[in-house]
Amino acid sequence: MEQVDLNTIKNSVTAIQQSIPAHVLLVAAAKTRLPEEVRAAIGAGIKVIGYNYVQEAENMHGFIDNQVQWHMIGHLQKNKVKKAVMLFDMIETIDSVELAEMVNKQCISAGKIMPVLIEINSGKESNKTGVLPENVFSLIKQINNLPNIQIQGLMTMGPRFGDPEEARPYFKIAKSLFDEVKKAGIPNTEMRFLSMGMSNSYKIAVEEGANIVRIGTMLFGNRGL
Numbered sequence: 001m002e003q004v005d006l007n008t009i010k011n012s013v014t015a016i017q018q019s020i021p022a023h024v025l026l027v028a029a030a031k032t033r034l035p036e037e038v039r040a041a042i043g044a045g046i047k048v049i050g051y052n053y054v055q056e057a058e059n060m061h062g063f064i065d066n067q068v069q070w071h072m073i074g075h076l077q078k079n080k081v082k083k084a085v086m087l088f089d090m091i092e093t094i095d096s097v098e099l100a101e102m103v104n105k106q107c108i109s110a111g112k113i114m115p116v117l118i119e120i121n122s123g124k125e126s127n128k129t130g131v132l133p134e135n136v137f138s139l140i141k142q143i144n145n146l147p148n149i150q151i152q153g154l155m156t157m158g159p160r161f162g163d164p165e166e167a168r169p170y171f172k173i174a175k176s177l178f179d180e181v182k183k184a185g186i187p188n189t190e191m192r193f194l195s196m197g198m199s200n201s202y203k204i205a206v207e208e209g210a211n212i213v214r215i216g217t218m219l220f221g222n223r224g225l
């Protein structure tokens with residue numbers, strides 16, 4: 001195992017924070033990272049950590065004190081909804097009526113209101129999760145009255161490119177949907193958060209209106225060493 005350089009993580013947090021406007025929330029995408037790496041990031045000022053898998057978040061909970069918010073940023077499997085509702089402070093990846101209803105139901109049992117984002121498949125990629133752009137309004141209108149979820153914005157991954165400039169059109173698609181939904185004034189639907197941009201693309205995402213960026217590699221180094 002590679003020696004973890006905790007100072008590098010601290011410096012990276014500072015550098016990324018300095019490269020984005022103050023209103024943009026930096027989510028540390030923490031998949032595969034060790035507890036001491038995640039703690040180093042939190043020590044350097046990270047307020048939100050994102051996990052792709054419920055099980056991994058659950059394992060990490062025991063190692064992290066509760067000064068931090070937890071966001072679900074991966075596809076949520078239906079048999080993990082109950083646990084996800086207990087572990088997370090926001091679910092960024094709602095992409096179907098059925099999933100929204102299941103989250104709502106578990107939140108009612110848990111006596112909790114869950115902030116959620118709608119995940120958009122902005123690249124219309126057949127192998128990707130997320131709702132197609134043309135179906136966003138219809139999805140929101142079917143779930144906005146569920147009492148225990150709170151729609152607070154949109155999230156997108158977008159296709160991965162070597163050159164992050166190529167991601168810009170997909171960020172524009174998400175931002176224009178964000179603006180349209182906001183303008184439509186749908187009841188119980190806030191458009192506060194637009195979550196898009198990763199290590200190689202976050203600067204472009206911020207230029208296109210992101211106010212949440214999810215960063216792993218630039219913060220912690222390469223995965224899978």
Ligand SMILES: *Cc1c(COP(=O)(O)O)cnc(C)c1O
Nearest residue numbers: 029073198199214215216217218
């Ligand atoms: C891993 C991951 C990220 C961060 O990706 P990096 O390229 O490592 O910055 C962001 N969002 C999601 C959903 C991810 O799974």
